[in-house]
Amino acid sequence: MRLLLVEDERELADTLAEGLRREGYAVEVAYDGRAALAAVAAADIELMVLDRDLPVLTGDAVCRTLRAQRHPVRILMLTAAGGLDDRVTGLDLGADDYLAKPFAYLELLARLRALGRRVHDAAPVMEAAGVRCDTARRLVERDGxxxxxxxxxxxxxxxxxxxxxxxxxxDELRDEVWQGEGGRTVVKATVHTLRRKLGHPDPIDSAPGLGYRMRELP
Incomplete structure (x- = not known):
């Protein structure tokens, strides 16, 4: 799996890159935000470890740009700011996961493996109950x-x-989408809003004690 490591602390970047290559990742390294965007444009990058505090172009700007371009790369954001508000801001920018510095190397590996599974498990286009989701371009349609x-x-x-x-x-949605942060009320409110946007007939079924699933509509 091709991974881009974006970190301006060169000693840390080179050490991490060496370790990740031993784990089997094809690692490229960028030391600033502008170089990161150039690397993504030049190669098929599937995973990105993105430091938030970068020179030339910040990690926030890199993440925002890639999401505006609907690039499918999975982003693990690194930052020294590990408060709840900082994590929420990073995730809202478009990061798929968030890890505060200093971090344990084994936790970094575990989070990258989880993101890697999401890369391979998600089909480019998925459909059910009249709902079409293009995961690569991040587009959703209901009956066209x-x-x-x-x-x-x-x-x-x-x-x-x-x-x-x-x-x-x-709880599974909270772990997968919010990385365990936030309460069950936030999950339920998000599902409620999604159902309203998708329209009628409701394509999402719910069952007490079980959760949610996509309906099989005639």
Missing amino acids: RPVAVTRKELAVLETLLTARGGYVSV
Whole structure:
């Protein structure tokens, strides 16, 4: 799997790159935000470890640019700012996961493996109950009608579609989409808004104690 490591502390970047290569990743390194965007444009990057505090162009700007381009790269954001507000801001920018410095190398590896599974498990285009989700371009349609969704709503929909008719519990959605942060109320509110946007007939089924799944509509 091709991975781009974006870190301006060169000693840390080179040490991490060496370790990740031993783990089997094809690692490229960029030391500033502008070089990161150039590397993504030049190669098929699937995973990115992105430091938030970068010279020339910040990690926030890199993440925002890639998401505006609907690039499918999975982004693990690194930062010295590890407060809840900082993590929420990073995820809302479009990061798929967030890890505060200093971090344990084994945790970094575990998070990259989880993101790697999401790269391979998600089909480019998934459909169910009249809902079409293009995960690469991050586009959603209902019966041919474009549906504007937030990143969290898109991630919830992608998780439900990947389950292929199986139930996904509220706690599983919280772990997958919010990385365990936030409460069950936030998950339920996001699903409620997603259902409203997708319209009638409701394509999402819910069952007490089981969670949510995509319906099989006639």
